[in-house]
Amino acid sequence: MAASGDGIAVEADQEPAGRRPGAGDEAPDFTLHGTGGRTFTLSEARGAPIVLVFYPADNSPVCTQQLRSYSEDLERFTDLGAAVWCLSPQDVSTHETFAAEQRLRLPLLADIGSVVGRSYDILGPLGFYRRSIFVVDGGGTVRWARRSLSSLTYLPTEQLVGAVQSTLG
Numbered sequence: 001m002a003a004s005g006d007g008i009a010v011e012a013d014q015e016p017a018g019r020r021p022g023a024g025d026e027a028p029d030f031t032l033h034g035t036g037g038r039t040f041t042l043s044e045a046r047g048a049p050i051v052l053v054f055y056p057a058d059n060s061p062v063c064t065q066q067l068r069s070y071s072e073d074l075e076r077f078t079d080l081g082a083a084v085w086c087l088s089p090q091d092v093s094t095h096e097t098f099a100a101e102q103r104l105r106l107p108l109l110a111d112i113g114s115v116v117g118r119s120y121d122i123l124g125p126l127g128f129y130r131r132s133i134f135v136v137d138g139g140g141t142v143r144w145a146r147r148s149l150s151s152l153t154y155l156p157t158e159q160l161v162g163a164v165q166s167t168l169g
Helices: 061-072 074-078 092-102 112-119 157-168
Strands: 031-033 039-041 050-054 083-088 108-110 132-136 142-147
Touching: 031 108, 050 061, 050 157, 061 074, 061 083, 061 092, 061 157, 074 083, 074 157, 092 108, 132 157, 142 157
Parallel strands: 050 083, 083 108
Antiparallel strands: 031 039, 050 132, 132 142
16 A cells, blocks of 8 residues: 555555456446435436446445545546546445435445446455446546455545546547
């Protein structure tokens, strides 16, 4: 694990390339229920970049820190016209409670049964989510992908903003 200059834990462990989808692949479409009583369909959000943040669990220490960080920096993404959607296998009710307690401004999507996690190949050997992030461009193509081996740390906002900027150029 490494630390950035501002003390944020930075993901140092990434799986080797070759897993699908990866950069250049079409992003698997999905429809999931999420916080705020909304339904989220990836293909219906085309036209702008979307950052898909797969995280293992609500209320875990690293996930809480990660989502709070991204929520606090949300304008960095929205200023680029990008949305940030956070997915985990917990249900919407659990997500609503977690989001309210942590004052999260990001939508949390319920991937019950890890169907979307499976389609993005982010499940670990025991079937649990691995902390992973995908940047999908406005046309529905994955432009940047990162899958964690350990899920013990996360990428700082600055790195994700750079990945989004690279989809715009």
